[in-house]
Amino acid sequence: MSQQSSDPCASSAIGRTIVELRRAVGWSQTRLADEFSKVSGQPCTRQDVSRWECGKRTPRLRTLRALAAALQVPVQILEWSAVHRRTFVTDIAATAIAPVVASDLVLNGFEAALTTSAPDIDQWRETLTAYGHDYMSMGAADIRRRLTSDLVLLQRQADRPELWGIAAKLMTLYAKTFPGSDGVKAVSWYRMAARAADRSEDTDTRVWVRGRAAIALGYEGAALRVADQLAAEALALDDRPSLGRLNAVMGRAHVAAIRGDRRTAVALADEGHRIHDRVGSHEQASDYAVPHWRRNVDLSMLLARLGEERGAVEAQEVARRELPPELPRFATHLEMHRGLMMARAGDQAGGARYARAALDKLPPEKHSLSLRMLLDEIQRGAGAT
Structure with missing residues (x-):
């Protein structure tokens, strides 16, 4: 469900985002663990949530998607972000979105480019x-x-x-x-x-x-x-x-x-x-x-x-x-x-x-x-x- 961080004591930007989103909906770590388990079908404990939030473990991509579903936010909030872009996404990353590995960002970017239809101005x-x-x-x-x-x-x-x-x-x-x-x-x-x-x-x-x-x-x-x-x-x-x-x-x-x-x-x-x-x-x-x-x-x-x-x-x-x-x-x-x-x-x-x-x-x-x-x-x- 998650992979061990190379530095279990390192702070985690993605962890801070999970904390902010959890607090925004007024949930405890135990509540988030329960909701995650319902969405993903995988067991999850308060300790798992704590490890993600404090940066002791880095969630995999599928875990991020289940977290996004549990918190009822678009998965991009957790997936997109962290690469420094020359657009206003840079500023979003600096203020509201957590970083993930570049390969996931590139993958999602190409997927969006292939599937997103022309914008509907209305x-x-x-x-x-x-x-x-x-x-x-x-x-x-x-x-x-x-x-x-x-x-x-x-x-x-x-x-x-x-x-x-x-x-x-x-x-x-x-x-x-x-x-x-x-x-x-x-x-x-x-x-x-x-x-x-x-x-x-x-x-x-x-x-x-x-x-x-x-x-x-x-x-x-x-x-x-x-x-x-x-x-x-x-x-x-x-x-x-x-x-x-x-x-x-x-x-x-x-x-x-x-x-x-x-x-x-x-x-x-x-x-x-x-x-x-x-x-x-x-x-x-x-x-x-x-x-x-x-x-x-x-x-x-x-x-x-x-x-x-x-x-x-x-x-x-x-x-x-x-x-x-x-x-x-x-x-x-x-x-x-x-x-x-x-x-x-x-x-x-x-x-x-x-x-x-x-x-x-x-x-x-x-x-x-x-x-x-x-x-x-x-x-x-x-x-x-």
């Missing part, structure tokens, strides 16, 4: 739309696991501009599953998404991807120089009102607020208001849309950072009235903004307690990285970067 459009909806309510770990597999598949098929546009938007969403504060993973993916968008040859896509990255980083208060740069690129590409331009403007507003440039932040917020009046979305629950309620969630955060309590409270009240009930994560954002305002007003301990209580009411599987980073911001002192 199907990819539907996939993109589904992810836009799912992101609004699913946790970061679940989104990342699913997207990893789809990005590997799309990488093989991206042979025309429209597919590069779809890939760029999916990569932007994938980047959001990593905290921008780590300085590497999220930023690398946002930059890769911008390059993919350029291959789409579509100006709207190029602007949207950069603007979405800018506001994501700005809202998180992370990688501010990169947020400002991507926003500037978006604004330089096209001066027409669009959701991409709106996101770029508001991303810059957050950067200015965090840096203490109140005048610029307010001016940019006013510009964002004018743009939204022209291009605001009717779609209510998609990461690719900016309806009125979502605009007010963002405005609430910005004004809380600026210490504009009255304006922030007004934005929160508007957002609460219009917020779809199936999106409780955003209601948590609004509650935590109140904690941020308390901290800005001088009650840092009280603000942190209020924000923590609001986050604790949301089921952990619904948490987003933005919420966790917002709590960190409140706890260390509002506006600190």
Whole structure:
């Protein structure tokens, strides 16, 4: 079932991936062993799982396939990866997929090339739309696991501009599953998404991807120089009102607020208001849309950072009235903004307690990285970067 590693004490990248996937579904090692046995028809114990995870044994290819089936993830998550490629699979390998022997990767690559039919662009459009909806309510770990597999598949098929546009938007969403504060993973993916968008040859896509990255980083208060740069690129590409331009403007507003440039932040917020009046979305629950309620969630955060309590409270009240009930994560954002305002007003301990209580009411599987980073911001002192 498995072969002995040449160094039984060596750490194992594939073992770390097994651990992450097992924990993502909330299983113990014993539960994974039981599920593996059901799928493979072979006996498996908790000790077997422990040896795989700690790198004392390296699973064979057939074992990896049974593990993937047990964990209900595509086998590529465990098989594909580890060879350094000159495509965005390199970045997936560095962040989400474990390495296996090169011969298995080559074998699977040729098998895919021989059996994969021409890409169905309509199907990819539907996939993109589904992810836009799912992101609004699913946790970061679940989104990342699913997207990893789809990005590997799309990488093989991206042979025309429209597919590069779809890939760029999916990569932007994938980047959001990593905290921008780590300085590497999220930023690398946002930059890769911008390059993919350029291959789409579509100006709207190029602007949207950069603007979405800018506001994501700005809202998180992370990688501010990169947020400002991507926003500037978006604004330089096209001066027409669009959701991409709106996101770029508001991303810059957050950067200015965090840096203490109140005048610029307010001016940019006013510009964002004018743009939204022209291009605001009717779609209510998609990461690719900016309806009125979502605009007010963002405005609430910005004004809380600026210490504009009255304006922030007004934005929160508007957002609460219009917020779809199936999106409780955003209601948590609004509650935590109140904690941020308390901290800005001088009650840092009280603000942190209020924000923590609001986050604790949301089921952990619904948490987003933005919420966790917002709590960190409140706890260390509002506006600190």
